[in-house]
Amino acid sequence: MSFHFEVLKKDIQSGARLGRIMTSHGEVQTPVFMPVGTQGTVKALLPETLSELGVEMILGNTYHLYLRPGHQLIRDLGGLHHFMHWDKPILTDSGGFQVYSLGALRKITEAGVLFQSHIDGSRHFISPEIAVSIQEALGSDIVMCLDECTPYPVTLREAEKSLDLTLQWAVRSKKAAKNSEQALFGIVQGGMYPDLRKKSVEKLVEINFDGYALGGLSVGEPKEIMMNTVVNINPLLPFDKPRYLMGVGLPEDIVACVDHGVDLFDCVIPTRSARNGLLFTNHEKVVIKHARYRDDPLPVDRLCDCYTCRNYSRAYLRHLFMAKEILAMVLNTIHNVRFYMRLMERIREAIREDRYLEFKEKFLSSRRLIDRMTLK
């Protein structure tokens, strides 16, 4: 099969790893951050722009694409890569998390999930086998197993029951996955219970996946629980397989989690924040609508090399945002995605040069400083 992962280097002092994922759509350097392309587009950006920003892999949402325009349509039109004109790797989620988020609109049984479309209320059923076959139709490079996202908080008993279902589904997913061009990742659940997480890892490793994800995090639990899970569980995962922390996150979370050996991240934060006018820099939080930027001739970040910062003032970006112009979304998204890509470049460089801990300390203390400045 064409999927392959290798750890190129481990940082001497920390768990951080530099790696490479190979797929039939090209290589990805890890640690990698994947912008989210929910509906067959990373909102507001052309695929060529994504490439220019340094994006090597994106995430597609199976739930959304299944409902609209439909996975069979996408397959008939040549697969998701061709459909959206993106020829680099794509990871698709299983739809499990989106269905979980539907709350009252879904019902989970051993067979699978019954749910109603958020678009038109129509009824649908997804099983582990169906989730795999949808992702096969989409033609993504990395396929995720359907899992049940264990909520927070939850009792031990409920978490155990939920984990057992996810593990059964993992077995069925593995059996269903036929396409040797696609990697299949298992998802570690178990909620906030270390023993369940450990059991989850053991069972998944037995099944033998191409990669492992930590799921059920960023669902409202205290950040400490997320970090504890990453710190305790990641070392149990096979060293030679990629580790994916789903739905994370803020720059500081990414930097902290790389320290414990996470290789893949995805999150809507850079793109969604951009559309809300929240711009990332290494020095301050820029809320572009603030009156203080009204006549500010400086770029968002003088040290940023993105197209937006090279060509536009904060005053112009504020104007576009206040006037609700589409270009505001485009320029802001370019900046934030580039911020994340530069962050990942710096992370990889620090690992390459065996100074990850030092980089992490500096980075986290500068983020704390920004937070304090913002509170004042």
Added chain:
Amino acid sequence: MSFHFEVLKKDIQSGARLGRIMTSHGEVQTPVFMPVGTQGTVKALLPETLSELGVEMILGNTYHLYLRPGHQLIRDLGGLHHFMHWDKPILTDSGGFQVYSLGALRKITEAGVLFQSHIDGSRHFISPEIAVSIQEALGSDIVMCLDECTPYPVTLREAEKSLDLTLQWAVRSKKAAKNSEQALFGIVQGGMYPDLRKKSVEKLVEINFDGYALGGLSVGEPKEIMMNTVVNINPLLPFDKPRYLMGVGLPEDIVACVDHGVDLFDCVIPTRSARNGLLFTNHEKVVIKHARYRDDPLPVDRLCDCYTCRNYSRAYLRHLFMAKEILAMVLNTIHNVRFYMRLMERIREAIREDRYLEFKEKFLSSRRLIDRMTLK
């Protein structure tokens, strides 16, 4: 002064002219179509994209920029070109038409126009002198005189009164315009009354402007009246000055009016239609949301050389549009603007090769065919 216009060639059989406008921001080939950049951006497009599409000049709306972010702010930030990162020519309107469109929210006196902002209801006053000074602050290459847009229908007496005001304002505008880097265009009014239109031309030519616009058209009058005005009035205008038909229009209107010597056009149709999912081609009208495009693997127009047609299917564009994705606006606008730019290229080529009438006949009959097909 750096503004200069020359007619390079007149078509042998028709009134169509090939020309060139020179400004301190570069050259423009005429007949030219200017996409509209109302709020300091041609909606959804990067300036570099505009250039790639063949756009040589854009229109900026004085009324909108005056209100938000304010012309003084734009001046202090280096002028509109620098502010919006567009280094090619810009024509700004005077705000007269937008204020006219405010209806009950404006009051016109000899001194100028009192009006209320459509954004926050604040009260403002614009005189001919103020309109010139706002456009000087914006730093556009072509400045338009403040005029009163004569409505349709209107009595002869009212039209005459309105024209007299516009002519007085033209004298004052000419006196107020000081910046030798900027050209000043007068606006021919007079409603549907040929004698008033002729009087308007005579007086404006006496004042001596750098170019002349036909105003008060596309305000609800039958298309015949617009064409009659163009046909009868254009020949009265000085041959060696550019002629600008404001707010026009559809491809067929542009082709018909070039025949009578119009050099400049502007209109929101290509950009606004794009955002509404209406795409121009030479063979059919594409209303992208139609179910028939659901699984259509073809581009919008196989003969189109635009980025959108080279890389995306109708099925994908329909999906983006139905999903209300920002990229739908971007890709559709790219296509429509390119359609207009290719149309202008074909118009100029036909004039260059002395076959404008033939081109026009063919083009108009193909548009009629499209209209008939669409009715079926």
